[in-house]
Amino acid sequence: xxxxxxxxxxxxxxxxxxxxxxxxxxxxxxxxxxxxxxxxxxxxxxxxxxxxxxxxxxxxxxxxxxxxxxxxxxxxxxxxxxxxxxxxxxxxxxxxxxxxxxxxxxxxxxxxxxxxxxxxxxxxxxxxxxxxxxxxxxxxxxxxxxxxxxxxxxxxxxxxxxxxxxxxxxxxxxxxxxxxxxxxxxxxxxxxxxxxxxxxxxxxxxxxxxxxxxxxxxxxxxxxxxxxxxxxxxxxxxxxxxxxxxxxxxxxxxxxxxxxxxxxxxxxxxxxxxxxxxxxxxxxxxxxxxxxxxxxxxxxxxxxxxxxxxxxxxxxxxxxxxxxxx
Numbered sequence: 001x002x003x004x005x006x007x008x009x010x011x012x013x014x015x016x017x018x019x020x021x022x023x024x025x026x027x028x029x030x031x032x033x034x035x036x037x038x039x040x041x042x043x044x045x046x047x048x049x050x051x052x053x054x055x056x057x058x059x060x061x062x063x064x065x066x067x068x069x070x071x072x073x074x075x076x077x078x079x080x081x082x083x084x085x086x087x088x089x090x091x092x093x094x095x096x097x098x099x100x101x102x103x104x105x106x107x108x109x110x111x112x113x114x115x116x117x118x119x120x121x122x123x124x125x126x127x128x129x130x131x132x133x134x135x136x137x138x139x140x141x142x143x144x145x146x147x148x149x150x151x152x153x154x155x156x157x158x159x160x161x162x163x164x165x166x167x168x169x170x171x172x173x174x175x176x177x178x179x180x181x182x183x184x185x186x187x188x189x190x191x192x193x194x195x196x197x198x199x200x201x202x203x204x205x206x207x208x209x210x211x212x213x214x215x216x217x218x219x220x221x222x223x224x225x226x227x228x229x230x231x232x233x234x235x236x237x238x239x240x241x242x243x244x245x246x247x248x249x250x251x252x253x254x255x256x257x258x259x260x261x262x263x264x265x266x267x268x269x270x271x272x273x274x275x276x277x278x279x280x281x282x283x284x285x286x287x288x289x290x291x292x293x294x295x296x297x298x299x300x301x302x303x304x305x306x307x308x309x310x311x312x313x314x315x316x317x318x319x320x321x322x323x324x325x326x
Contacts, residue, residue: 104128121148160322161220163206164196167309167316173233177240177297185242185295187215188307198312208320216249216291219284223325227282229294229318232275233263235305239298243280249291258282258292275315285326294318 062072076083092106102108110127114120118130119140134140134151141152167188175186193210195203207220219225233239242260246253259278284290298305308315 101127119149159204161205161207162319162321163203163208164201164314165193165208165210165217165318165320166196166314167192167231167307168194168311169309170234171296171307171309171316173235173239173296173298173305173307175297177299183297185240185297187293187295189213189215192309194311196314196317215293215295216246216253217293217320218291219287219320221322222284222287222290224323225282225284226279226321226323227292227318228277228279228321229259229316230275230277230314231263231294231296231316232308233296233298233305234308235298237299239263239296239305239307241276241278241294241296241307243278243292243294245280245282245292246289247286248289250288253291255293281323283326 058075060074062074064070064072101110101112104110104123104125104127109120110123114128115130115133117133121129121131123129129148131140131148131150137154138151139154140149142149169192171188171192173186175184177183177185190212192215195206195208205220209218209220210216211218227243229241229243231239231241233241240260240262243258244255245258246255248254258280261276261278263276280292282290282292296305296307
């Protein structure tokens, strides 16, 4: 036990873990005596090594380089059992909660507080950030390199998007069919289409949009889409319906015939009505360029034909389904 009341500046403190003892080196800077061990003494500027266990009942007090009214004290809360604090074999600076957050470079978070219920996000050498808390059923989803992940609705086990559009009025077909693939056909332009809004009709995340000038349908997101269309045609002979697609709408467009079906047969009275579905699978990669349109033509016998539409029920209509990602 050290009984001297003089203060001393410690030049080195280390723990010998393998020997189970503390070894202190004292350098006297103020006064004529320093710590005594085994009956020895030292003068100002000398050092003394205590190689036995050191028991201190009070505080360890550091005066610093000048004698004044300010000291740094190391104290221990009264222990209720034997405690061991091990200093690592490394140089560094201790961080304290009252001083600030331990920086990331030293193994800390760089933050004094963290939002509840969030997920920690690395931020390079900067402080760790936290996502906003998610809602029940949401999953943490990557938003790509350079973007923080966010909570988003989890998969439902089914299609992510499904919606039905219908022709709202009868549409006259004024283009005669020329009899070969690729002949121009009427594009259904204007306000002829609407998203089915009849009570009880379901959809999943609808988002399709139609350009009333060009009749082109735009997709809400990229992916593999299935488009199924059913037209009801009224005419005296037959009509042809088709699905065209383009991959360069903003710079062209160049339309490509993807599906083509013939409806009806000759009656001579102009009263034949029939319907037939056809389907096209479209890989939507660029939203501004990848679009589709529907069209029709008639076989000239006794005037033009009509595509039948209705504002309350599906007659001529199209179903859009997103099957999966590209």
